[in-house]
Amino acid sequence: MAETPLDLFLDAPALTARLVDFPSVSGGEKALADAVEEALRALPHLTVDRYGNNVVARTNLGRAERVILAGHIDTVPIADNVPSRLDENGVLWGCGTSDMKSGVAVQLRIAATVPEPNRDLTFVFYDNEEVAAHLNGLGHVADAHPDWLTGDFAVLLEPSDGQVEGGCQGTLRVLLRTAGERAHSARGWMGSNAIHTAAPILARLAAYEPRRPVIDGLEYREGLNAVAIEGGVAGNVIPDACTVTVNFRYAPDRSEQEALAHVREVFADCDIAEFVVDDHSGAALPGLSHPAAAAFMAAVGGTAQPKFGWTDVSRFSAVGVPAVNYGPGNPLLAHKRDEHVAVERITHCEERLRAWLTA
Numbered sequence: 001m002a003e004t005p006l007d008l009f010l011d012a013p014a015l016t017a018r019l020v021d022f023p024s025v026s027g028g029e030k031a032l033a034d035a036v037e038e039a040l041r042a043l044p045h046l047t048v049d050r051y052g053n054n055v056v057a058r059t060n061l062g063r064a065e066r067v068i069l070a071g072h073i074d075t076v077p078i079a080d081n082v083p084s085r086l087d088e089n090g091v092l093w094g095c096g097t098s099d100m101k102s103g104v105a106v107q108l109r110i111a112a113t114v115p116e117p118n119r120d121l122t123f124v125f126y127d128n129e130e131v132a133a134h135l136n137g138l139g140h141v142a143d144a145h146p147d148w149l150t151g152d153f154a155v156l157l158e159p160s161d162g163q164v165e166g167g168c169q170g171t172l173r174v175l176l177r178t179a180g181e182r183a184h185s186a187r188g189w190m191g192s193n194a195i196h197t198a199a200p201i202l203a204r205l206a207a208y209e210p211r212r213p214v215i216d217g218l219e220y221r222e223g224l225n226a227v228a229i230e231g232g233v234a235g236n237v238i239p240d241a242c243t244v245t246v247n248f249r250y251a252p253d254r255s256e257q258e259a260l261a262h263v264r265e266v267f268a269d270c271d272i273a274e275f276v277v278d279d280h281s282g283a284a285l286p287g288l289s290h291p292a293a294a295a296f297m298a299a300v301g302g303t304a305q306p307k308f309g310w311t312d313v314s315r316f317s318a319v320g321v322p323a324v325n326y327g328p329g330n331p332l333l334a335h336k337r338d339e340h341v342a343v344e345r346i347t348h349c350e351e352r353l354r355a356w357l358t359a
């Protein structure tokens, strides 16, 4: 589609429209990554690195603090909603308007128009966020070039409707397998029923009182829940196996090891034959007590909200950088056929970040 490089001196809404008209469904980001790289390389105050279809640009002013502005450049598949369309009410429609090319446009605008920020800046543009976690470009950069992600604080411009969402909860999924002995159900006393053995696990879950810890002023809500149960052989057989799948969503004051230890402890006196960790992604601290974050909160205003789902902020946390989500898109519109964003939101987000970085 687009042949010419991006014009970073368009205003942010116009630049958002330009980015939306540059399709970049996950796996097909190369052309957009090329354009972003080319546009950034034209800015003499930035050094630019590239790894795959991930582009990282930095100022090197020797400032006391360094903050990171990050966003993914991919979108979910297009649903007859490209090219973009600006309506008479100042709403821009199209794939990626909310999630998250409006955020990427704001990043690019700050990169182009704030050559002497009060904090050193690192801009991260990465691919494959909307697909399997092992493909995630931010994860690849963190593995291959962790030094590119060093900083004091990071802002992910994911759609958050202009709210600051701090940190994120961790998620742990375990399989609790119980064992028994098969027998004909007409002579059940000859066997041992693995589904019945799972009953104390369910009782423990039903009685579980989740914590609501307050961290950096944000209240998180944990949850320990069965999300699946599997067992049974046939209508006339005492089952010899049962698996309860349990998901623990935990607050960022627990490490991955502590979360796992807690779940083991909850079920310590249940008769579990096998305890399997099926999936585990750690939590991220909001880090709002850091001076850079406090200045950010003062500039953007409002009250931070805790993030209950798992997001890429925890990839920053894993490399020691506290991070928040703050972006102009509306998360409720992400991935929808009628995805859109209010132009006024984009402009507001850019103004607030500019105020923070130039005060």
Ligand SMILES: [Zn+2]
Pocket (backbone or CB within 6 Å): 072, 099, 100, 129, 158, 159
């Ligand atoms: Zn997104």
